[in-house]
Amino acid sequence: MNKHKVVIPIGPQHPALKEPESFSVTLSGEKIMAFSARLGYNHRGIEKACEERTYLQDIYLTERICGICSHTHSTAFVQAVEEIAGIVIPQRASYIRTIIGELERIHSHLLWLGVAAHEVGFDTLLMYTWRDREIVMDILAQVTGNRVNYGCNTIGGVRRDIDPSQIKDMLKAIDALEDRTKYYIDIATKETTLIERLSGVGKLSKKDAVTLGAVGPTGRASAVDRDVRRDDPYAAYDKLKFKVVTDDHCDVYGRALVRVGELMESYKILRQALKDMPEGPLTVKAPRKIPAGEATSRYEAPRGECFHYVKSNGTDKPERVKVRAPTLANVQTVAKMLEDGQLADLPIVIAAIDPCFSCTDRITLIKRDGSRSAKRMTWDELHTYSIDWYRKKGLNFAGLNEKLKKRI
């Protein structure tokens, strides 16, 4: 039967993929017989680069490992360094780390919901979720000064406080987001086309999920009850009450349910954290040189467990920094999920583990052809400009925006 098999390369550059990875799919007809992945197209040598820089510089470097889970990596890194140096961060700082972390989870899960909807041809849902994601992006921008790469962590605490007016805005935004998420849960549990499209696709049994080491929502949707926030609490999670959302559908549908369920838990965590956050200092003094030692640190990223190992040698630069991001653990489950699947299911199955890609844009410099001068455009100007640009083309979103503003 071998002669009827066809091998199709997908990637490293492919319209169905959002970032470079190369997959090779062996097909018999439309059915997937074998699947292999060639990773490493995004390898930038960050672990080596960390060894050549100081701990303080490494915070910003690790933050740039991922554009979506930026707070994840910088927190996992500083936690390890603080542990080696024996630094206990102030309570308020641990709450702020938790708050930024949960806001990050919300923006990441809403982004995923949009991508997943797009991959199954439900673009209306993509537009809705990404519009609503702007609510949390605006909050993140207001609190940290940036939409991603928040620069919030430092060794010994956090760099920015959250003031009462920001708390007020955040609570309002959480209400609006919760309202919208309830609507998405309604869609996910009632909309037949979506349920039918996602059910039974990308099956991963609990046994396989455990053997292959699936983490985060990918594992939890296969009934693997693991969450670092509960099992190995960091930041302020040991003081907060929340449920670990699991599901036993073991398919893409289950992964969607887990993620929308986690959104609701995130709102709960945020409300508690904003209410209980104690007053006090933001940082304790940290030495420039970190004593020799080693530490391991875990963080529940939106995509699952993120692991950092740091070894120090008494200087101001680390001896070794090792990072295991959640996607590396999850990508190994994809081959199993695709076994006996259809080629047409490949994009959504890959998207369902939520492999990460980055996006950020704050200030745009505009240069006209032939002119040497550059005009600086702020975020608000860019926003207004884009609305006007569409209005001139006959598309008016003003009504929608007004409706949304009333909610916030």
Place this chain on the structure above:
Amino acid sequence: MTQEDVLQNLVKKFPFLDGKIRAPRARRIFVDDITASFDEVFDYATGDLEFSILLTITGMDEGEKITIAYHVARIDGNILTIKKSTPKNDPVIKTITPKFFGADIYERELVDLLGVRVEGLPDGNRYPLPDDWPKGEFPLRKDWKKPAKSEEGKPNE
């Protein structure tokens, strides 16, 4: 099983571990380099003591030798880091893929970045370096030097 139980069990079963095992904080256990008896300790920890989740494998260049740290976790949040080493002039280790299927990607990192030979590693694509990466260049080794930037590598202005 608490962290204290794990420590006691390990020392009771392997008396030579006494003094080589550290628990710097709750849920963290480190075992120093125990190359000679690594296999039995690792099997016991990942089997009887249920450290069944492989977090990752870290390779480190420590001058004369390359140290490999295996990070495994229990479902209750305890993490065990256990190390072995291999001489740098001919680094060889045995694969753990029969026990941890997902370990192959971490072992391939050791192959590409530190030049460790992994016996029994199943065939597969290399990771993470590009296919045309020069032979014998292992970037995570401490004595590795970045190649000088070529003329084309300079940014155009």
